[in-house]
Amino acid sequence: MLTPPDTDPLTPEDRTLMGPGPSEVHPRVLRVMSAPLVGHLDDSFIEIMDEVQELLRYTFQTENRWTIPVSGTGSAAMEAAFANVVEPGDTVLVPTNGYFGGRMASMAERAGGEVAYVEAPWGEPLDPDAVADAFHQHDPDVFGFVHAETSTGALQPNVPALTDIAHDNDAYVIADTVTSLGGVELRVDEWGIDVAYSGAQKCLSCPPGASPLTLSDRAMEKVLDRDSEVRSWYLDLSLLEGYWGDERSYHHTAPITNVYALREALQLVAEEGLEARWERHREMATHLKEGLETLGLELNPEDEYWLPSLNAVRIPEGIDESALLRDMKEEHNLEVASGLGDLDGEIIRIGCMGYSARTSNVELVLHALEDALRKQGYEP
Numbered sequence: 001m002l003t004p005p006d007t008d009p010l011t012p013e014d015r016t017l018m019g020p021g022p023s024e025v026h027p028r029v030l031r032v033m034s035a036p037l038v039g040h041l042d043d044s045f046i047e048i049m050d051e052v053q054e055l056l057r058y059t060f061q062t063e064n065r066w067t068i069p070v071s072g073t074g075s076a077a078m079e080a081a082f083a084n085v086v087e088p089g090d091t092v093l094v095p096t097n098g099y100f101g102g103r104m105a106s107m108a109e110r111a112g113g114e115v116a117y118v119e120a121p122w123g124e125p126l127d128p129d130a131v132a133d134a135f136h137q138h139d140p141d142v143f144g145f146v147h148a149e150t151s152t153g154a155l156q157p158n159v160p161a162l163t164d165i166a167h168d169n170d171a172y173v174i175a176d177t178v179t180s181l182g183g184v185e186l187r188v189d190e191w192g193i194d195v196a197y198s199g200a201q202k203c204l205s206c207p208p209g210a211s212p213l214t215l216s217d218r219a220m221e222k223v224l225d226r227d228s229e230v231r232s233w234y235l236d237l238s239l240l241e242g243y244w245g246d247e248r249s250y251h252h253t254a255p256i257t258n259v260y261a262l263r264e265a266l267q268l269v270a271e272e273g274l275e276a277r278w279e280r281h282r283e284m285a286t287h288l289k290e291g292l293e294t295l296g297l298e299l300n301p302e303d304e305y306w307l308p309s310l311n312a313v314r315i316p317e318g319i320d321e322s323a324l325l326r327d328m329k330e331e332h333n334l335e336v337a338s339g340l341g342d343l344d345g346e347i348i349r350i351g352c353m354g355y356s357a358r359t360s361n362v363e364l365v366l367h368a369l370e371d372a373l374r375k376q377g378y379e380p
């Protein structure tokens with residue numbers, strides 16, 4: 001029997017995505033995803049690869065030759081960074097101030113690294129003095145930090161203060177820019193970031209599947225000088241060089257449709273202009289923040305490290321958070337998310353990313369949230 005269309009999961013209701021990702025995909029990106037396939041070594045596809053690399057350099061604000069989309073989601077680009085840069089026996093310094101620092105630790109360990117920690121509470125950024133102390137104590141070879149911590153809504157301000165410490169100690173810096181690329185100010189070269197990775201489904205508003213990664217020549221030299229082979233064949237950058245470098249020879253079949261999508265998403269970034277796009281995220285998130293304040297709610301982070309692309313809102317006393325999220329979904333077809341880890345039960349997380357960062361979506365969030373709060377007897 002045929003499933004009636006109204007219960008077919010492939011015919012989704014018109015859900016508004018305002019959570020920590022995926023964000024809503026721009027209609028132009030959806031459209032290119034129905035374009036016919038060509039071969040992954042076809043001349044026309046090679047032209048597309050060149051364009052994607054050039055657009056990625058612009059979006060990362062880098063001249064790095066080594067700038068590619070990794071096949072897979074943001075975690076694949078993350079694993080490519082750690083698996084290649086970290087050699088067995090390297091000490092890797094990672095943060096404790098959110099969920100994704102923990103993932104860095106797991107990946108560094110699997111790459112054979114010794115993990116050391118720089119401490120900061122969940123919801124706060126790293127303090128440069130604490131980073132300097134940790135360098136003094138552990139003398140790490142690689143330092144990872146999260147520029148935009150999606151689990152807490154905290155932005156790492158003053159990135160050059162951190163990269164300077166690392167470079168004074170001859171270490172390499174890996175930055176998680178999954179929730180900042182294309183959404184908040186990020187300048188890979190100017191800020192001295194050696195390696196940055198990101199994802200497609202956050203501020204780029206593209207489906208997950210091809211994920212940005214960039215490495216400086218200095219970082220790539222470390223990778224190409226390794227004594228031992230990278231443990232992952234699939235993510236080994238010395239092999240991927242054959243496909244994404246000058247040679248353009250087969251390594252694995254690129255996710256062609258995802259590369260089309262990423263090209264269109266990055267084209268949209270270039271058309272809008274990177275700085276105008278950062279400004280739009282800030283403007284839309286400010287609108288959201290002011291509306292939340294009118295409702296008597298407050299954001300968890302201080303203004304100085306507020307992350308416009310992910311707003312962590314403190315839940316008022318006595319409010320049942322899961323009923324809040326359920327009401328917003330059932331009554332308003334709206335997706336936002338709960339807190340994680342140390343902030344579980346204390347915050348809800350409202351994304352303001354890419355194509356989702358627009359006035360009508362922000363107003364829907366404020367309306368739905370007020371409705372759901374009033375249902376529980378809350379008076380703004």
Ligand SMILES: *Cc1c(COP(=O)(O)O)cnc(C)c1O
Pocket residue numbers: 021073074075076078100146148149150176178179199208
């Ligand atoms: C989403 C996210 C990731 C992981 O990306 P996936 O696409 O889910 O694999 C890594 N770091 C941060 C900060 C993220 O927000």
